[in-house]
Amino acid sequence: MNKKWGLLISSVALSAMLMTACGGDKEAASTDAAAPAATTGTQVNIEASNWKFNQETFEVKAGEEFTINFKSTEGFHGIGIQGLDVDLQKDGSKTMKIDTAGEYTIFCNVICGPDHGKMVAKLVVK
Numbered sequence: 001m002n003k004k005w006g007l008l009i010s011s012v013a014l015s016a017m018l019m020t021a022c023g024g025d026k027e028a029a030s031t032d033a034a035a036p037a038a039t040t041g042t043q044v045n046i047e048a049s050n051w052k053f054n055q056e057t058f059e060v061k062a063g064e065e066f067t068i069n070f071k072s073t074e075g076f077h078g079i080g081i082q083g084l085d086v087d088l089q090k091d092g093s094k095t096m097k098i099d100t101a102g103e104y105t106i107f108c109n110v111i112c113g114p115d116h117g118k119m120v121a122k123l124v125v126k
Contacts, residue, residue, distance in 0.1 A: 042066035049074035051115035080109035
């Protein structure tokens with residue numbers, strides 16, 4: 001019987017030490033992740049929820065650097081922009097510059113449900 005108790009106590013102590021060690025890494029990681037990234041230029045904040053974006057039109061100036069910040073707030077979504085090298089899924093950012101004025105279609109690039117095809121918006125470059 002004493003052997004079983006010794007094994008049980010040892011197992012509990014080892015488990016507690018492992019959980020403590022793992023917990024320390026999580027705290028450090030969340031502190032690093034909370035630090036804001038340095039950003040410059042125009043910020044285009046695109047949020048996707050089920051079958052819609054937060055705006056119908058987003059505007060930027062031709063020849064100026066801007067950053068697209070994408071966040072999926074409901075469901076699983078991503079964005080692509082027709083004619084541009086943009087492929088963001090879930091949450092992400094991309095910094096770019098477009099020299100020529102025009103309109104570009106923003107679309108959800110993750111099959112997200114019955115109204116997936118309705119998830120479109122415009123990026124207008126002036």
